[in-house]
Amino acid sequence: MLISKQKPFEEIMGYLNGESKVFLVGCRGCAEGWESGGEKEIIEMKRRLEESGKIVTGYALVDMLCDKALAALKLKNYKKKIDEADSILVFTDGAGVQVVSELVKKMVHPGCNTVSSGGGHAEWKGAERCMECGNCVLEYTGGLCPISRCSKHLLNGPCGGSQGKKCEVDPEIPCVWHLIYERLKELGRLEKMEKIVPPKDWSVSLVAGPPVKRF
Amino acid sequence: MKTRSNLERVLEGGNFAVTAEIGPPQSADPEVIRKKAKVLSGYVDAFNVTDGQTAVVRMASWAACLIGKEYGIDPIVQMTCRDRNRIALQMDILGIAALGINNVLCLTGDHQKFGNHPQAKGVYDVDSVQLIKIVKDMRDERKFQNGEPISYEPRLFIGAAENPFADPFEFRVLRLKKKIEAGADFIQTQIVYNVEKFKEWMGRIRDLGLHERVKILAGVAPIKSVGAAKYMKTKIPGMDVPDEIITRLQGVPKDQVPKEGIRICVDIINQLKEIKGVSGVHIMAIEWEETVPEIVQAAGLYPRPKF
Numbered sequence: 374m375l376i377s378k379q380k381p382f383e384e385i386m387g388y389l390n391g392e393s394k395v396f397l398v399g400c401r402g403c404a405e406g407w408e409s410g411g412e413k414e415i416i417e418m419k420r421r422l423e424e425s426g427k428i429v430t431g432y433a434l435v436d437m438l439c440d441k442a443l444a445a446l447k448l449k450n451y452k453k454k455i456d457e458a459d460s461i462l463v464f465t466d467g468a469g470v471q472v473v474s475e476l477v478k479k480m481v482h483p484g485c486n487t488v489s490s491g492g493g494h495a496e497w498k499g500a501e502r503c504m505e506c507g508n509c510v511l512e513y514t515g516g517l518c519p520i521s522r523c524s525k526h527l528l529n530g531p532c533g534g535s536q537g538k539k540c541e542v543d544p545e546i547p548c549v550w551h552l553i554y555e556r557l558k559e560l561g562r563l564e565k566m567e568k569i570v571p572p573k574d575w576s577v578s579l580v581a582g583p584p585v586k587r588f
Numbered sequence: 589m590k591t592r593s594n595l596e597r598v599l600e601g602g603n604f605a606v607t608a609e610i611g612p613p614q615s616a617d618p619e620v621i622r623k624k625a626k627v628l629s630g631y632v633d634a635f636n637v638t639d640g641q642t643a644v645v646r647m648a649s650w651a652a653c654l655i656g657k658e659y660g661i662d663p664i665v666q667m668t669c670r671d672r673n674r675i676a677l678q679m680d681i682l683g684i685a686a687l688g689i690n691n692v693l694c695l696t697g698d699h700q701k702f703g704n705h706p707q708a709k710g711v712y713d714v715d716s717v718q719l720i721k722i723v724k725d726m727r728d729e730r731k732f733q734n735g736e737p738i739s740y741e742p743r744l745f746i747g748a749a750e751n752p753f754a755d756p757f758e759f760r761v762l763r764l765k766k767k768i769e770a771g772a773d774f775i776q777t778q779i780v781y782n783v784e785k786f787k788e789w790m791g792r793i794r795d796l797g798l799h800e801r802v803k804i805l806a807g808v809a810p811i812k813s814v815g816a817a818k819y820m821k822t823k824i825p826g827m828d829v830p831d832e833i834i835t836r837l838q839g840v841p842k843d844q845v846p847k848e849g850i851r852i853c854v855d856i857i858n859q860l861k862e863i864k865g866v867s868g869v870h871i872m873a874i875e876w877e878e879t880v881p882e883i884v885q886a887a888g889l890y891p892r893p894k895f
Binding site for chain 1: 669670674696697698699701710712713714715716717718721722733749750751753754755756758759762763765766769770778825826
């Protein structure tokens with residue numbers, strides 16, 4: 374069970390700066406269980422966004438958003454509404470956000486922070502990884518995770534060892550920052566990478582925070 | 589002048605600066621540093637001491653800098669984010685400033701995997717861009733990273749690194765811009781062997797006017813042997829050694845290869861001097877520091893400005 378919590382509404386509104394139309398995606402799996410991105414929360418979010426002047430072109434709920442095949446099937450039905458939107462706002466754990474950004478050629482914003490993957494790393498079958506850092510940064514990176522996929526957890530772009538799209542640590546590992554650069558360039562959102570991302574709050578992470586997480 | 593750094597004074601005076609790198613020993617022997625610093629004295633405006641380069645345990649950069657300072661050269665402490673979190677980094681910043689060190693080079697650091705303790709846990713609490721900003725805020729805003737005030741600020745001339753030969757090439761210029769915006773005063777680049785590619789990078793730097801906002805010191809290094817050239821070309825991440833360098837070294841008798849390596853280095857410096865926006869060179873003759881005076885003289889960069 375992946376445990377996620379909604380980000381503060383003000384933070385989400387900040388992500389939508391300069392955008393007027395948004396499509397919402399929630400998950401009927403863990404996010405519904407933890408009340409961070411089930412149907413009830415998505416409808417409530419739609420109301421709040423509209424109240425704040427945003428146009429919600431529609432919303433979709435996927436049974437298991439972390440399952441790429443399932444998510445692709447479901448989201449296909451919403452193609453028109455997704456096309457109309459400037460961006461997608463996803464309410465689930467980090468893996469689900471990464472899945473949506475793989476599937477949709479649009480800016481994807483994370484609506485939640487992943488607090489814990491409930492000890493489920495080992496059995497995880499998808500390619501997307503979430504390290505339960507508790508303060509999702511996928512907003513800055515076009516939906517590709519630098520915490521789980523960069524050897525140095527960098528937040529401000531690739532280090533000097535990125536060559537030929539590969540990580541200096543292992544030629545088998547793609548340099549995620551190279552992928553992030555290409556994704557943001559394709560989306561016309563390279564300004565995300567030009568912004569200085571401040572030091573991360575690791576106190577909310579299972580990696581560096583207290584050994585026992587209270588929810 | 590932001591600081592008492594000799595390097596800052598040289599650069600502000602519009603001089604073409606020369607810095608060099610010292611590799612500290614894998615021991616507590618101060619004589620190793622003394623010997624190397626003595627060689628550099630009078631030939632460089634400042635010297636760097638690496639901070640656990642390639643993640644190998646060596647004498648601390650700040651300690652070796654203090655020893656080298658005995659010879660009247662301005663030290664540049666290198667500081668990586670690999671081994672220190674934001675608490676340790678800020679403590680060291682205060683400490684080196686209190687010891688009379690005027691320059692710091694902020695780096696992410698080579699991954700621990702490459703070193704002699706690959707089992708170590710890497711820290712990477714902050715990255716190099718964030719570290720630059722932390723030092724800048726400590727100096728100019730008199731604030732710690734958490735926003736708390738500092739009564740006596742560390743006055744450090746802030747350096748950063750950039751690798752024009754890493755990928756994605758187009759982002760390398762924007763990354764430098766980020767480092768300038770974070771607070772970098774000077775840049776020391778990765779070793780330049782591919783001068784044409786470096787020129788292209790500098791062209792993009794000038795297009796954005798970045799050369800007017802930061803002092804760029806191009807990295808250079810003499811090559812001792814054909815084997816070393818090949819090793820750098822294939823094994824060191826982020827290095828670009830064109831085939832013509834290797835061919836040139838192969839074209840001389842074996843005992844003449846080191847001399848040829850030095851000549852190539854001097855030729856490259858002479859080409860770099862002609863590039864608009866290049867404010868100096870940083871000579872990285874690791875474990876071959878004794879060649880630095882010869883290189884500086886042959887490149888017409890001697891004597892160094894005195895104040």
